[in-house]
Amino acid sequence: MKPLRALEALNFFMADVQAGAGPFIGVFLLGRDWQAGDIGSVMTLAGLAAMAATPLAGALVDATRRKRALIVAATAGTTLASLALLPARGYAAVLGAQVLAAICGSALLPAVAGVTLGMVRAAGFDRQFARNQMANHAGNVAGAALAGWLGWRYGLGAVFALCAGFAALAIACVLLIPARSIDHASARGLETDGASRRPGDALASEAGAPPHHAAAPRDPGGLRTLLHNRPLALLGASLAFFHLGNAAMLPLYGMGVVAAHRGNPSAFTAQTIVVAQLVMVGAAWLAPRLLRAYGYWWVLLVSWLALPIRGLLAATMMNATGVWPVQFLDGVGAGLQSVAVPALVVHLMEGTGRVNVAQGTTAMVQGVGAALSPLLGGMLAQHFGYAGAFVALGAVSLGSLVLWLGFGKTLRRVCDAGQGQPVWR
Structure with a gap:
């Protein structure tokens, strides 16, 4: 092999x-x-x-x-x-x-x-x-x-x-x-x-x-190269907002549909997983082509946009049929990010010798958002119902868009920088 x-x-x-x-x-x-x-x-x-x-x-x-x-x-x-x-x-x-x-x-x-x-x-x-x-x-x-x-x-x-x-x-x-x-x-x-x-x-x-x-490579930089990397911090904050809104959406959607007696629990759960994962395969295949054609900033912008739209669809399509568009958007966002985020971290940290520390830190920040999401989603569903929770979770994820667009000039400059340029500064 x-x-x-x-x-x-x-x-x-x-x-x-x-x-x-x-x-x-x-x-x-x-x-x-x-x-x-x-x-x-x-x-x-x-x-x-x-x-x-x-x-x-x-x-x-x-x-x-x-x-x-x-x-x-x-x-x-x-x-x-x-x-x-x-x-x-x-x-x-x-x-x-x-x-x-x-x-x-x-x-x-x-x-x-x-x-x-x-x-x-x-x-x-x-x-x-x-x-x-x-x-x-x-x-x-x-x-x-x-x-x-x-x-x-x-x-x-x-x-x-x-x-x-x-x-x-x-x-x-x-x-x-x-x-x-x-x-x-x-x-x-x-x-x-x-x-x-x-x-x-x-x-x-x-x-x-x-x-x-x-030839002999340069010595790796100190951890300050990670701490002082502003674009990496913006990427991490955007991912935290995204996963704060995203992680609770699938389990809440399954609970909402089953609670309304609009789907078989076992079949519906299996369907949500399979639909999303199959779309992720296609999105991962497409991601490097989009990255080379449009760049990191645009590809991640599309992934941020997928979640608010998904929240609105989940709120209005609380039935077994709704799993197709809702989980399709889940697959698009997660599939694009699964390739674009690690590749962008490599790009931002190129030449520092601290790429994998940055990969781990980025994963940790995503995990913080994902860990808090079920708590937030459960409270929203309890007070405003499932539909209200989906809209609110989608609104929380708009924080990613605010950061990505608000610092768009800085982020687009470093995302478009050629290889070998010190983009972490």
Whole structure:
């Protein structure tokens, strides 16, 4: 298998590793007579642990030359922690397993992004990362379908076995990526110049990037290059507003439709996941083409616009038919961002040597918005009904548009800057 195809296969199988038994944990613990409040507290604490660990994981990816070993360790740790739920009975044991799974899982995204960057360089990152995301979304669809069927046919224990199987295949894919194919200087955003070809030039060419020539790279900048990066801060704030409005919309929409007796709960939930993930595959395929034609600023503007429109449609189409336009827009926004955001972070941090710390920090900010969204959405739905909650959540996400348009001159300048320019200043 070619190294880049192994990387894409890794992303396919990693989708189930990242999700793990997450969607089924609530049902699993309810079957053991857990209270909803205890389940919610475990999931919240695990989410907070993941958010805190993600920037640290990014720093580790920047620092280490053993990125493949890190992915193997994180995959194995996530899976073993999920399997530890089977014998766990007490609150402390379940919480410990979930926190460990969340911490290990937090390393996967920056590690795979760093490996991708080290294999194809900055010029080929958006195209290859789009392929990674297409494989990841396809893996989500396959994993969800298999988990649903296995859980129905053999019980929830089969879902854990599926996670272990996907983890073993993901580790096998990591081992198919030659260590020499990863340029660790490029992997952290330190592009170099010189006269001799590096081992990964063929991979860069395969991904659409120009050949890369080697010399001693510059030393990485201090963490102040991250703290003083105004465009990166604006991107993070825009993502926080977006996910504050976005994360609660799907579960509330499902609850609203089911509460109105307008859809079968199981079929409707499966339909929402499949529709969104399939659209994300198409959006991820289209994203690098749009980025090269129109640039980062315009592509992300389209993704910000998708959510307010989605909120209005959700408020007016509270039925099983409404899942198609509502989840189509979810797939458009999330699919474009899944490629454009990591690629823009690489662009903004090029030359600093702190790319993966920035990737982790950006993911943490998104996680803060997503963690607060269910609380906000639940309060809105309780006081104003489901339709009012959808409109309000869409209005919250307008904060992304306000920032993106209000600082449009600065953001468009850095988004359009050519490679090699110090866009982080």
